[in-house]
Amino acid sequence: MDEAFEKRLPKPEDLNAMTEESLKAAFAGESQAAEKYMVFAEQADEEGFPNIAKLFRAISFAETRHARNHLRVMKGINSTVDNLATAFAGESFEIDEMYPAYGEIAKAQKNVQASRSIRYAVKAEMDHKWMYSEAHEKAVDGKDIAAQPVSVCLICGHTVIGDVPDKCPVCAAPKDQYKTF
Amino acid sequence: MPDPFKNTPPAPEDKGVMTAQNIAAALAGESQASQKYLAFADVADAEGYPNVGRLFRAVAYAESMHARNHLSVLGGIGTTTENLKAAWGGETFEIDEMYPAYDAVAKLQGNDSARTSISYALKAEMDHQGIYDSTLKGVEGKKDLDETPVYVCPICGHTALGKAPAYCMQCGTTAEYFKEF
Numbered sequence: 001m002d003e004a005f006e007k008r009l010p011k012p013e014d015l016n017a018m019t020e021e022s023l024k025a026a027f028a029g030e031s032q033a034a035e036k037y038m039v040f041a042e043q044a045d046e047e048g049f050p051n052i053a054k055l056f057r058a059i060s061f062a063e064t065r066h067a068r069n070h071l072r073v074m075k076g077i078n079s080t081v082d083n084l085a086t087a088f089a090g091e092s093f094e095i096d097e098m099y100p101a102y103g104e105i106a107k108a109q110k111n112v113q114a115s116r117s118i119r120y121a122v123k124a125e126m127d128h129k130w131m132y133s134e135a136h137e138k139a140v141d142g143k144d145i146a147a148q149p150v151s152v153c154l155i156c157g158h159t160v161i162g163d164v165p166d167k168c169p170v171c172a173a174p175k176d177q178y179k180t181f
Numbered sequence: 182m183p184d185p186f187k188n189t190p191p192a193p194e195d196k197g198v199m200t201a202q203n204i205a206a207a208l209a210g211e212s213q214a215s216q217k218y219l220a221f222a223d224v225a226d227a228e229g230y231p232n233v234g235r236l237f238r239a240v241a242y243a244e245s246m247h248a249r250n251h252l253s254v255l256g257g258i259g260t261t262t263e264n265l266k267a268a269w270g271g272e273t274f275e276i277d278e279m280y281p282a283y284d285a286v287a288k289l290q291g292n293d294s295a296r297t298s299i300s301y302a303l304k305a306e307m308d309h310q311g312i313y314d315s316t317l318k319g320v321e322g323k324k325d326l327d328e329t330p331v332y333v334c335p336i337c338g339h340t341a342l343g344k345a346p347a348y349c350m351q352c353g354t355t356a357e358y359f360k361e362f
Contacts (some may be wrong), residue, residue, distance in 0.1 A: 008336045008352055010301070013294035022283035023295055029279065030302065031212035033271055035248040036257065040264040047261050051326035052316060056268075058331035058362035059309050062338035066302040067216040069337075073298045076217065080228050083221040087237075090214055098210065102203040109197030114204050117191040117254045121211065121247040128240050135233050144230045150239035155190060156250075157243035181239035 012075040020074065027070040034063040084136040091129040095122060120156035123170045127159040151178040190249060193256035201255070208251040215244035265317040272310040276303065301337035304351045308340040331362040 015023065037060035044053035071077055078086075099122035106114040135145050151164045156171040164178045196204070222237035252258055259267065280303040287295040316326050332345040337352040348355045 005336070005354075005358065008354055010298040011294045013292055015292050015295060016290035019283075019287045019290045019292040019295050022286055023298065026279070026283060026299070026302065027216075028209050028213055029271075029275065031216040032209055032248075033268075034216060035208075035212040035245055036252060036271075037268065038245065039249050039252055039258055040261070040268065043258060043264055044261045049261055049320065049325045051328050052261060052265075052320065054362050055312065055316060055326055055331055056264075058333050058360075059268075059312070059340060061360060061362070062305050062309070062333045062340050064216060064219060065333070065335060065338040066298070066305065067213075068220045069298040069301060071217065071220055073294050077220050077224060080221070080225045080230050080233055083217075083224060083237075084233070087214075087218065087221065087240075090217075094210065098207070102200075102207060105197070105203060106200045109200045111194060111196045111200045113191040113194040113254045114196055114200045117204065117247070117250040118207070120191070120250060121207065124243050124247065128243065131236060131240070135236060139230065139233060145232045145236060147232050150236055152239055152243045152246065154246060157246035159240060159243045179242060181235050181242070 010069050010073050012077075013073050015074065023070045023074050027067055027074070027076075030063045030067040030070065034060045034067060037063065081136065081139045084132050084139055088129060088132040088136060091125045091132060094125045095129060099125070120158075120170060124153075124157040124159055131159070131161065149180045151180045153178055191254045193254060196254070204251050204254050208248055208255065208257075211244045211248040211251060215241045215248060218244065262317070262320050265313055265320060269310060269313040269317060272306045272313060275306045276310060280306070301339075301352060305334075305338035305340055312340065312342060332359045333362065334358070335360055 037056045041053040041056035041060070044056060099118050103115060103118045103122070106118055138145055148162050150159065150161050152159050153168045153171065153173050154177045155173045156168060158168050158170045164175050164180070166175050167173065168177070218237045218241035222234045222241065225234035225237060280299050284296060284299045284303070287299060319326060329343050332341045334349040334352065334354050335358055336354045337349060339349050339351045345356045345359050345361065
């Protein structure tokens, strides 16, 4: 990102409480729109509408620009050391509080698909938590993490650094169902 | 006994009210985590941590898989016709209700940077509403969208079909920055 580019972005600002509430809600809305449109793109591909799929992906990208702008104004984008600490705290909340509570309720209500969706997420968040913890330790010393592939299961989001297992330990998807970064 | 759930994302089901609320909240949480990590990845790249940047992108992708699973359980993935209607409905709500209300509050409170972020989003949602509307008419006649490039401004999300404008008419960003889909 060069300077001319940076200059056009909405700047971080001291926000009044009500405006901050608005931007938080708008950030939540844009983030969900971006995710929905990516899923809708896959559906359009399956139905033989490749150009509508491309349109959904383009508009999803536009929504990610709005999400980033709102987050930036709320001072939610900081240094990498701080960002890793924020990411770690978010994963910890989901593992320790959010998903266990949601899981209990889904179990009590006998909603098996919801239970599965919750279990897939919480398992992957545990991978993410320690990855962020290790990266944070390194970044505090000014060091990058090792240049190893990071792979993600397309079904459940299981995340692994290094070799991909023959089948996903969480949902049993085969090796070829992983996307490598 | 074979696991009937293996290798497929969780499916829609009739849910208890509390479980439905929880899965909707989890969809919001995963979507926001994904968008934060994508923004954090850009910062990591800019600070010279390319491998932390890659980790953030991989984990963002994992969160997108969780968002898709939750959306599926909620019954939010339809046919392309239904998806275009849902997308149009979302954009229309943001244009008619959400962003005008948020802008009125931000204006009252003198939060100028928030107003810029809101205005960028609102104008792009108008592009999206129009494009979804014409695309929906085509699909109802079983027609894909024309094979034409889609351009998105990386600052404000302005979206144009066909030819890239010389500069963004919303925020003034020049054509070379536009992302083509």
